[in-house]
Amino acid sequence: DTGVSQNPRHKITKRGQNVTFRCDPISEHNRLYWYRQTLGQGPEFLTYFQNEAQLEKSRLLSDRFSAERPKGSFSTLEIQRTEQGDSAMYLCASSWGTNNSPLHFGNGTRLTVT
């Protein structure tokens, strides 16, 4: 168990640019989640996958955000035309497919939009 891995750890970009983040979950886990967290707040749900299927997406999520998990393993989160309000920590988590399975989080990608 090597844990959940996220790349890059930090990303600084200019407003209007596109960015893509990658998440490698724990290999045996079939569920993968993306959350966003700003300073002093709890993680906010963005979307989740069971295997390669995207089963839920937050209604708060702008259409500038898209996520994929093409082979049911790693996932990517893309933000198009970034805005300053997108600056946050983007956390990925994975879990088994049972109700009592905790989410295991990666260390996140910190995005700064200038």
Place this chain on the structure above:
Amino acid sequence: GQNIDQPTEMTATEGAIVQINCTYQTSGFNGLFWYQQHAGEAPTFLSYNVLDGLEEKGRFSSFLSRSKGYSYLLLKELQMKDSASYLCAVKGAAGNKLTFGGGTRVLVKP
């Protein structure tokens, strides 16, 4: 919708006990989780409650009352390394995501 409330900040002394309360209103319920998050790090799982009662795990215990929509996390014999944010999260009936509260920042003083 789901609403989860917990205090913003608490201060306690090393060696003491602190109780962090969490109240929730959710559409359905499939369990409540507590996480610890040190500054700049990922949240790490502490405990899970789905039935009423107390779950004890070393210095940490978590309690749940489903009828009251209430949980607490009890930290005993506080150590300096326990200074962190503690996140309450609920899994509702619809879907499989966790909805998190805003977190309680605990500061342990010598």
